[in-house]
Amino acid sequence: MEFKDFFSTLKNRISNGYDVPEFFRALFAMITDVPEENWGTKLDPVTQKIKDDSLRSYAKRGIPKKFAQQIVYSLSPENYIESLNSRPVEARKLLADDFSSYDAEVTEDNVAEKTAKWFVEIIQTAAGMAPKSELEQQKQYQIAGEMKSKYGTYLLNEVNHFCPFPGCGRSLTKTNAGKAMDSYEISLIDRSKAxxxxxxxxxxxxxxxxxxxxxxxxxCKALLGVKKILESHNHSLALLDDLPLEKGIVGVISRIKKLKETELAEASLDPKELKQKLKPADNFALYSQVSLFVMTYFVRIREIMINLDKRGEIDYEEVQDQMHAIYKRLKKAKKTNMEIFNEIVDKIHRVTLQENTYCQIVVAYFVQSCEVFDAVTE
Ligand SMILES: [Zn+2]
Known part of the structure; x- marks a missing residue:
């Protein structure tokens, strides 16, 4: 279907008196969250919107390729369907009649689903994606089905049940009438490979x-990059799986959380020797983060650790050994400093379920106290 026919038919029935540019904006807001200023087309410098005349021209001639490419991976047909189904049934009935020449089975009950599919196809085609034949589609879904039964659980866990496509992040588990079910497909990344x-x-x-x-x-390249990050993280998870971590660390974190600004200000530390473990030039973001946490928290955390150790709530030496063992294993697997820092944070988070920031503060402590990262003297 041509966009101009799709557009004018919908405008005729559901625009509530909107003019072409207004309805154009409303229609695309139904199918994508991408805001107008990110549609990849020229903006009016004064209004920071696309000129009404441009939208009128898209409505007549079809949407530009660049615009389609900007939104094609951010489409939410489910929103469009919901929105269309909220319109009066008379309007949907008329729409179904209008579209019956394209599909004789359109009714007021399925006109939202059917047109959503067409709308998505129009945008995909405008983005330069050639529609596949029924046969090709069937073949792809067949492969996806086979892969799902073979590797589905593993691959779902790999992405932690969220769509890893850059900018998407949808949950891959849906709940419906009190039941949870998986909603995902398995895709080949590089279709020329096995x-x-x-x-x-x-x-x-x-x-x-x-x-x-x-x-x-x-x-394809972007997805290969995503896969590489996921594989590396899952590799780290497997590496650390059998390494224990004292659950007493929860007590340490809950005490860190209670520290007041004044208590912290009275005991700050200048972490001069940190530069021997983490070179600012290698990763300044990591260095400055760790440095700030050490400066603010190190002295107080040491007090907390020693106190808890005296009361038998934590075995401080044991925790130090465990931290060092975790570090050494990641280091041996050639993980970068950033990866090492984040994986230890992640491990503490899994063990304690405490907020990430506090886990980072704890890891920063162990960096300064030399269990994490080796000091390199030059
Ligand atoms: Zn997605």
Missing amino acids: SDLSNLLALCPQCYATYCLDDSPKT
Whole structure:
């Protein structure tokens, strides 16, 4: 279907008297969250909106490729369907009649789903994605189904049950009438390569369907990058799985949380020797973060650790050994300093379920006290 026919038919029935530019904006707001200023087309310098005349021209001639590419991976047909189904049934009935020449089975009950599908296809085609034949589609879904039964659980865990497509992040678990069910597909990343685990990714159905049509090497490269990060993280998880961490660390964190600004201000530390463990030039963000936490918290955390150790609530030496063992294993696996820091934070978070920031403060403590990162003297 041509966009101009799709647009004018909908405008005719559901625009509530909006003019073309107003309805254009309203229609796209139904299918995407991407704001107008990010549609990749020229903005009016005064209003910071797309000129009304440009929108009128898109309504007549179809949407520009760049615009379609900007939104194609951020489509929410479910929002569009919900919005259309909230319109009066008379309007949907008329719409169904209008569209019956395209699909004889359109009714007021399914006109939202059917037109959502067309709308998505129009945007995909405008983005330069060629629609696949029924046969090709069937083949892809068949592969996806096979991969799902083989690797589904593993790949879902790998992405932690959220769609890893850049900018998406939809949950891959849906709840419906009190039941939880998985909602995802398994996609080949590089379609020219074999379907082994390192070339497969769990995606939400929407990103999956769009990526199936997307032959751009740029998207493939982006997904390979995503996969690499996920693999590295999961590798670290497996590495640290059997390493224990004292649960007494929860007590340490809950005391850190209670520290008052004045208590902290009275006991700050200048972490001069930190530069021997973390070079600012290597990763300044990490260095400055750790440095700030050490300066603010180190002295008080040491007091907390020693106190808890005296009362038998934590075995301080044991915790130091455990931290060092965790560090050494990650270091041996050639993880970067940033990865090492984040993986230890993650491990503490898993053990304690405490907020990430406090876990970071604890790891920063162990950096300064030399269990994490080796001092390099030059
Ligand atoms: Zn997605």
